[in-house]
Amino acid sequence: MTNPTLAAGEVERHLRARRDGGRGLLMPYVTGGIAPGWTDYLSAFADAGADAIEVGLPFSDPTLDGVTIQRASAAALARGASTRRILADLAGLPDLGVPLVASTYYNLVLHDGPEAFCAALRRAGVAGLIVPDLPVHEAGELMDVAAAAGVEPALLASPTTPPTRLAEIAARSRGFVYAVSLMGTTGERDGLAASAAELAGRIRRVSDRPVLLGFGISTPDQARRARRHADGVVVGAAVMRRVLDGAGPDDLRAFIATLRQALDQECDRSG
Amino acid sequence: MRTVSPWWEPAPPDGTMGEPRARGRFGDYGGRYAPESLVEACREVDQAFREAWADPGFRGALARLLAVHAGRPTPLTPAGRLSEALGVRLYLKREDLTHTGSHKINNVLGQALLATRMGRRRLIAETGAGQHGVATATAAALLGLDATVFMGERDIERQALNVFRMRMLGAEVVPVTTGSRTLKDATSEAMRHWVGATGDSHYCIGSVVGPDPYPWMVREFQRVIGDEARAQCAAELRTGVPDHVVACVGGGSNAAGTFAGFADTTARLVGVEAEGGAGASRGRLGVLHGCRSLFLQDDDGQITEAHSIAAGLDYPGVGPEHAHLRDLGRARYVTVSDDEAAAAAVRLARTEGIVPALESAHALAWVIRAAAGGDLPAGSTVLMTLSGRGDKDVSTLKELL
Ligand SMILES: Cc1ncc(COP(=O)(O)O)c(C=O)c1O
Numbered sequence: 001m002t003n004p005t006l007a008a009g010e011v012e013r014h015l016r017a018r019r020d021g022g023r024g025l026l027m028p029y030v031t032g033g034i035a036p037g038w039t040d041y042l043s044a045f046a047d048a049g050a051d052a053i054e055v056g057l058p059f060s061d062p063t064l065d066g067v068t069i070q071r072a073s074a075a076a077l078a079r080g081a082s083t084r085r086i087l088a089d090l091a092g093l094p095d096l097g098v099p100l101v102a103s104t105y106y107n108l109v110l111h112d113g114p115e116a117f118c119a120a121l122r123r124a125g126v127a128g129l130i131v132p133d134l135p136v137h138e139a140g141e142l143m144d145v146a147a148a149a150g151v152e153p154a155l156l157a158s159p160t161t162p163p164t165r166l167a168e169i170a171a172r173s174r175g176f177v178y179a180v181s182l183m184g185t186t187g188e189r190d191g192l193a194a195s196a197a198e199l200a201g202r203i204r205r206v207s208d209r210p211v212l213l214g215f216g217i218s219t220p221d222q223a224r225r226a227r228r229h230a231d232g233v234v235v236g237a238a239v240m241r242r243v244l245d246g247a248g249p250d251d252l253r254a255f256i257a258t259l260r261q262a263l264d265q266e267c268d269r270s271g
Numbered sequence: 272m273r274t275v276s277p278w279w280e281p282a283p284p285d286g287t288m289g290e291p292r293a294r295g296r297f298g299d300y301g302g303r304y305a306p307e308s309l310v311e312a313c314r315e316v317d318q319a320f321r322e323a324w325a326d327p328g329f330r331g332a333l334a335r336l337l338a339v340h341a342g343r344p345t346p347l348t349p350a351g352r353l354s355e356a357l358g359v360r361l362y363l364k365r366e367d368l369t370h371t372g373s374h375k376i377n378n379v380l381g382q383a384l385l386a387t388r389m390g391r392r393r394l395i396a397e398t399g400a401g402q403h404g405v406a407t408a409t410a411a412a413l414l415g416l417d418a419t420v421f422m423g424e425r426d427i428e429r430q431a432l433n434v435f436r437m438r439m440l441g442a443e444v445v446p447v448t449t450g451s452r453t454l455k456d457a458t459s460e461a462m463r464h465w466v467g468a469t470g471d472s473h474y475c476i477g478s479v480v481g482p483d484p485y486p487w488m489v490r491e492f493q494r495v496i497g498d499e500a501r502a503q504c505a506a507e508l509r510t511g512v513p514d515h516v517v518a519c520v521g522g523g524s525n526a527a528g529t530f531a532g533f534a535d536t537t538a539r540l541v542g543v544e545a546e547g548g549a550g551a552s553r554g555r556l557g558v559l560h561g562c563r564s565l566f567l568q569d570d571d572g573q574i575t576e577a578h579s580i581a582a583g584l585d586y587p588g589v590g591p592e593h594a595h596l597r598d599l600g601r602a603r604y605v606t607v608s609d610d611e612a613a614a615a616a617v618r619l620a621r622t623e624g625i626v627p628a629l630e631s632a633h634a635l636a637w638v639i640r641a642a643a644g645g646d647l648p649a650g651s652t653v654l655m656t657l658s659g660r661g662d663k664d665v666s667t668l669k670e671l672l
Contacts, residue, residue: 060573061450061559063459064306064466070449082571106304106558111572133558135310137294138302158308160469165310183308184467 009152011052011099011128011175015210015231018051024263025176025232026223027101027212028239028256029054031072032089033081035243039089044249046096049260054130054234055090057083057104064132066187068237071244083108083117087124101128101154101175109134114142118149128175129153136169143172154178154212157203159195170207177203179230181215187237189216192225200230220262227266235259287601288490288527288534288592295483298598300591305482305561309462312469313561317484319389324491329388336380337495340413341370343377345496347503347654353622357642358649362513363625364500364656366525373628373659374496374525375406375477381492383410386473393417393472397461399426399454399521400582400663401433402628403477408442410475418442419472421461423452426582433663451576454585458560478522479590482561486590490527497532500654512536513654515647519543519634520551520604521583523590525658530602538654540602542593543637545612548577550589551597551604557588564591580609580667581629583659611636613671616661628659629667 008016015025030041032055045053058073058081065073083104090100102121109117109131121129129151134142136155146153152174157166160183170177181196182189196213203211213226214234226233235256242255295301303313323329337343345368350361366374386394394411396418398404404420411418420437424446427434437444445464450456458480465474479486479493505511516533518526520542530540544552554565559574566588567575577587589604596602607615612629615636620626627635634655641647661668 060575061455061459063462063560064308066463067449074450077573082573084571107566107568107574108572110557110563111568132306133304133561135303135305135307137310138304156307158306158310160311161307162311169307180308183469185463 009127009150009174011101011152012209014099015051015176019210019231022267023051024227024267025051025210025212026256026259026263027052027054027232027234029056029103029234029236030243031056031058031069031076031240032086033058033076033079034072039093040249041243041252042093042096044253045256046098048253048256050098050256051232052099052101052128053096054101054103054236055086055126057086057102057108059105059108062105064185066185066237068188068241068244069186072240075244087120087126090124090126093125099128100126101130102126103130103132106131106134109142115145115149118146118151121151122149127152130178132156136165136172139172156180157199159183159199166202167206170203170209173209176210176212177207178234179203179211179213181213181217184215186215188218188241192217192222196226197229220258223259224262224266227263232263287596287599288531291483291487295487297486297592297595300562300564300594301483301486302563303482303561304558304563306466308466309469309482312465313482313484315389319385320484320488323385323388329384333381333384336384337377341376341380342368343495344499345369347500347507350623353619356622357639359642359647360650360652361638362504362507362652362654364496364529364654366496366656366658367625367627367631367660371406371409372662373402373406374493374528375403376409377495377528378477378489378492378524379403379406379410379475382473382475383414383416386416386475387414389473391471391473393419394475395461395465395468395472396420396475396477397454397457398422398477399457399585401426401430401437402583402659402663404442404444405433405436405440407475408437408440411442412440419464420444421447421457421464423447423454423457425452426454426457430582430663453576455574455576455587462560478524479527479592480522480560480562480588486562486592489524490531490592493524493528494531496525496528496656497530500529501532504654508652510652512538514651515539515541515653517541517543517634517638517653518656519584519630519658520589520593521548521586521630523593525656527590527592529656530596534601540596541637542602542604543634544604544606545579545581545584545633546606546608548579548584548586549606550587551593552606554588559588562591565589565594580612581633583628583630584633605637607633607636611640613668615639616668617672625657626661627657628661629664631658
């Protein structure tokens with residue numbers, strides 16, 4: 001085997017380097033096209049210490065999202081957002097210093113075909129991809145063309161994923177492994193689910209790839225707890241609730257900074 | 272001599288409408304595009320269904336429920352006066368005469384029995400017009416299960432009577448307030464709910480859609496329509512097999528169940544869609560609600576809303592096996608307008624004394640048009656599945672007529 005760090009794409013190299021430097025990884029999410037000047041949120045996230053940024057390409061039928069991201073998707077679509085326009089906005093941005101990861105449903109990937117879709121992501125400077133309704137056994141069609149285009153699709157693992165599947169997911173995932181913290185949809189929760197720690201632990205036992213916990217992680221305290229079991233967190237609904245309530249990039253910069261601080265404190269404590 | 276219309280492949284390919292290929296594929300369609308959190312639950316349903324379907328005990332128990340509770344077998348009714356007027360020999364497979372008034376009960380009794388075998392305590396369902404919801408509430412009451420039915424807020428307003436029926440049967444009806452607030456959104460919401468309830472609940476999908484094994488399983492539970500009709504045609508018709516087999520297509524479950532009985536015959540299969548919900552006729556390749564099939568979409572790949580006078584045809588896609596049958600040329604898919612369907616409903620009422628569901632009236636509307644236009648040559652025999660009765664639609668019709 002070659003050194004996985006060399007074989008990895010840029011998302012994974014970036015996340016591994018930061019993790020190996022002792023940092024808790026933070027990937028905030030924003031729904032693309034949610035407001036005029038929406039890309040200012042991205043700069044705010046980068047300023048506040050994000051390690052990667054997830055950009056949602058809104059879909060009409062977000063079957064794995066709770067109400068907050070459903071509302072955000074509908075609002076973005078009502079404003080005329082589309083894959084094409086969002087990627088055009090991203091293509092015009094200066095380098096933020098952190099990788100961009102698109103997330104969307106498989107219908108939008110199939111629309112022009114996985115090959116054209118991945119090429120369009122790459123042209124817009126997007127290096128990672130999350131497709132929540134594309135489980136590992138259906139992913140073959142995407143994985144090869146994504147690799148050829150230089151896009152890293154991260155696969156999701158869930159608390160009910162049995163061991164053999166989990167090993168396959170960890171092996172075939174690119175960039176990182178997305179650990180779904182609970183049996184449910186995206187959306188804020190009061191605490192960190194007990195299933196989160198167990199799943200992250202199971203993934204870490206079979207893979208050295210960065211593991212990010214997502215779904216339900218909404219507060220600095222939850223991020224801190226999640227960090228004890230995983231390499232980092234994805235925070236979506238907690239961001240989008242604020243955006244839907246009218247919070248601007250500066251407000252979000254402050255919120256992301258509190259998450260950053262919590263993760264850093266946890267690293268100091270455990271390191 | 273009968274003329275053969277140019278749009279048919281003459282010979283049915285072998286093995287059509289058998290078990291899907293590996294990974295639930297019908298040609299390129301189908302599959303299990305479920306979120307990872309539902310993959311294990313789908314695998315459990317698949318395994319349980321395979322075991323149950325091979326178990327004579329399960330088959331016997333289901334056959335008995337279908338007989339003593341749902342009223343099967345349903346008759347094959349020659350539509351005498353209408354046949355004479357149209358110049359074809361039309362036979363109706365009377366799913367409208369089942370308990371709860373539509374073919375939906377066939378599938379629901381199968382899935383409810385499977386759920387009890389799997390140790391599940393609760394059924395989750397989506398519903399549009401409320402027919403599948405009422406059938407689910409009925410089966411749950413019969414077998415002592417809880418039922419939670421998701422229904423778009425707009426459909427709740429349009430179908431108040433069915434909402435009351437479900438509640439009276441003890442089901443919880445949950446209004447869906449997101450998206451277009453109709454069937455597509457109710458289905459999304461039922462799937463979201465299932466993600467958090469896989470341990471004790473079975474998702475009872477109402478048509479031949481969703482992740483593998485649902486399209487196949489629901490077709491197998493509905494094939495009782497086609498199997499009965501095949502035997503009845505063999506007894507009734509001089510030719511044994513009808514020239515044409517026609518059914519309406521929303522997701523496509525009554526059509527799939529009907530076609531399954533005739534896939535290996537020379538009968539020509541016709542699926543009739545609503546003009547505003549024509550997934551098979553106008554859809555484009557996509558993935559929604561767990562399966563790869565044909566869906567109505569805009570230029571950006573967003574799913575568009577379906578619109579039909581028949582709430583049960585208000586779905587922007589079609590089951591994957593229909594997409595495959597279309598590609599093979601084994602079945603043809605056509606569309607009918609709201610007005611044609613309403614006129615056909617009235618015509619059946621006045622010539623045969625049967626008020627059909629507006630969904631089923633779509634199938635009849637095509638028969639009427641095709642008999643006049645020559646697609647159905649004079650003297651040909653036509654089997655049409657009358658998927659449901661029209662009681663639920665009388666207020667819609669009253670406004671229209
Ligand atoms: C009477 C009747 N026919 C047809 C349908 C359409 O469903 P499918 O295409 O699955 O048979 C419905 C759905 O609600 C229905 O109630």
